[in-house]
Amino acid sequence: MNEELLMELADCGSPERLLAVIFQHHPQWTPPIQVEEFALSVGIIEFRDLEVDGFVGALMTNLEKTMGVILAAKGMGRRRRRFTIGHELGHYLIPAHRGDKNCTSADLAETRRDTLHRQEEAQANRFSAGLLMPKPSFKAQLETMGTPEVSHIGQLAEKYDVSREAVANRYVELTAEMCAVVFTKDGRIRYGRASKDFPALSVRPGDATPSPIPRRSLGPVPASDWLKPVWGSRPPTLLAHQLDQSNGHGTVLLHIDTHNFEADEEEAELIESYTPRFRR
Known part of the structure; x- marks a missing residue:
């Protein structure tokens, strides 16, 4: 001992x-x-x-x-x-x-x-x-992987010898990207985990999984299917990629490009600043 x-x-x-x-x-x-x-x-x-x-x-x-x-x-x-x-x-x-x-x-x-x-x-x-999944090692691995991909979940699970769900929780905790991982079963939402800056998810456990979702690579999906609306803001460009697994299980990666999101936010603020306001 x-x-x-x-x-x-x-x-x-x-x-x-x-x-x-x-x-x-x-x-x-x-x-x-x-x-x-x-x-x-x-x-x-x-x-x-x-x-x-x-x-x-x-x-x-x-x-x-x-x-x-x-x-x-x-x-x-x-x-x-x-x-x-x-x-x-x-x-x-x-x-x-x-x-x-x-x-x-x-x-x-x-x-x-x-x-x-x-x-x-x-x-x-x-x-x-x-x-x-030690933080220094895991973060360094994420940085080498670049833009989030649903395949990263499986690669990290293999390296650290933990489940996909354990990896997903650690992934969204430590990534610098705006992303979320949602687990599904038989076309229904099980649960989701999102990075700290990712908009609030609207899907809840038991909900039908929004479709269609790209299977080959990240592709655009309607933000309104996945995210809660924010009054006064236009929805971000949301990308998704689903990996189908055995026994009806699935893993969905949602991603918002940080640079595009910040540009959209700045444009919205600029439009707001030029909106005329009239006295009553």
Whole structure:
């Protein structure tokens, strides 16, 4: 067990601080990160299959939280299992979290912070994403890829050995581009994730997927099909590309060219400044 590292981690309150210390101790790591090997070095003593309906991951520790067992749902795919282990490891290493956790699939997608439970699940997700897809490496990879393409999701999933959905969340978090990734199933929206500057999506889980969507490469689609209207602004030029997958699943990449968007915004502001206003 790496006692020196554990002593330093005990003073870290946030996932980001934990990750900074971990990577300082392991500068030689390259993706894919060996998450189980690392977990064993910090006090996890066993990995077990979880066979409890409704839960995909769990953590059990001693009272002092100096050793623990991580459980992942039986039959879970390798890449989802890796993220689940990272999530439970986050609960284990974040000092304020309890040592007994039972996590659902919704918990492993949580980003909200409006309750203590959601805050802790979001923190565990940030830890897992940051451990398996280290920020410096991931951002550098995005910069070499250029204009977003839906194929990038699969390439990054392969490199970091995580699911497409985990990659999509990290992609929109760290990209400098205005884009969103929407996951579909049998022609219906499952959910979407957007970069911080991307306009608000109008599509909701359960909605019919707008069509048609280009399959070969990015192509124009009506912004009104995907985005909430903004009063006083004309809709941006929206590009989309869909990748069809097995069992009715699909991944849609939405992209707005930043340079064109800024030019449109400037033109709209200029038109507004020249609009005559009359006194009553």
